[in-house]
Amino acid sequence: MAFSPLVDELVESLRCLPGVGQKTAQRMAFHLLEKGRAGGERLAGSLSAAMTGVRRCERCQNFSDTPVCPICEQSDRQTGTLCVVESPSDLLAIEQAGDYRGGYFVLMGHLSPIDGIGPEDIGIELLLRRVSEEGVTELILATNPTVEGEATAHYIADRLDGAGVLTTRLAHGIPVGGELGYVDGFTLTHAFRGRKPLAD
Known part of the structure; x- marks a missing residue:
């Protein structure tokens, strides 16, 4: 089902964000139009200012x-x-x-x-x-x-x-609090290659 051109354009514009698919974009657009118009206007202003002012x-x-x-x-x-x-x-x-x-x-x-x-x-x-x-x-x-x-x-x-x-x-290896059984092979390889003497 198609909405008005303005709604469709808003949905498509939101899809440029990482991890935002069609359904999520629709949910965001509907929220802004139904309950968040003030937030939407602030978002539009911030986006416009950042796109032109951030270098x-x-x-x-x-x-x-x-x-x-x-x-x-x-x-x-x-x-x-x-x-x-x-x-x-x-x-x-x-x-x-x-x-x-x-x-x-x-x-x-x-x-x-x-x-x-x-x-x-x-x-x-x-x-x-x-x-x-x-x-x-x-x-x-x-x-x-x-x-x-x-x-x-x-x-x-x-x-x-x-x-x-x-x-x-930067050193790569086992995260603090991690257990060897849950660490991937790539990380283990880096950890072995980057090993160092145990400090006193």
């Missing part, structure tokens, strides 16, 4: 309302250490953990030749320039432990080979 930080490529994002503006950040992540959500997760106080670089993706995504599409040259200009001594490669994430990390490390920059990788 990429000139230094780290994170989302920002200004040319340089608030994190890059912080003067108390440790210089010399840069953490490379795939997405703003990865950066947010590290920030919320509260332990890391260095700088960031957000790739906004990973290398994927099959999808036509090369080094120029994720800002590798900007990253390398920043490493050189800022005298970065350690580059933490915090890309995801997927095939594409690993390939991206190795590509960046290869490009910095001989540059005098320590490239490190």
Whole structure:
């Protein structure tokens, strides 16, 4: 059954969100039209403002309302250490953990030749320039432990080979509180390869 063109367009527009299929989009649209018009208008305004006003930080490529994002503006950040992540959500997760106080670089993706995504599409040259200009001594490669994430990390490390920059990788392995019997083989392999002496 087709609704009015405006309702159909609203439903189709909501389907652009990840994990939102036809039924979920219809439920969202009907809720906004039946009970949430004020919320819908606020959502429309926020979407419009964000789509036109949010850009990429000139230094780290994170989302920002200004040319340089608030994190890059912080003067108390440790210089010399840069953490490379795939997405703003990865950066947010590290920030919320509260332990890391260095700088960031957000790739906004990973290398994927099959999808036509090369080094120029994720800002590798900007990253390398920043490493050189800022005298970065350690580059933490915090890309995801997927095939594409690993390939991206190795590509960046290869490009910095001989540059005098320590490239490190986040540890992968058994989660705290996890049991070996429930851990997948890929994670176990990483855990064995990344084992280290037991501290006293």
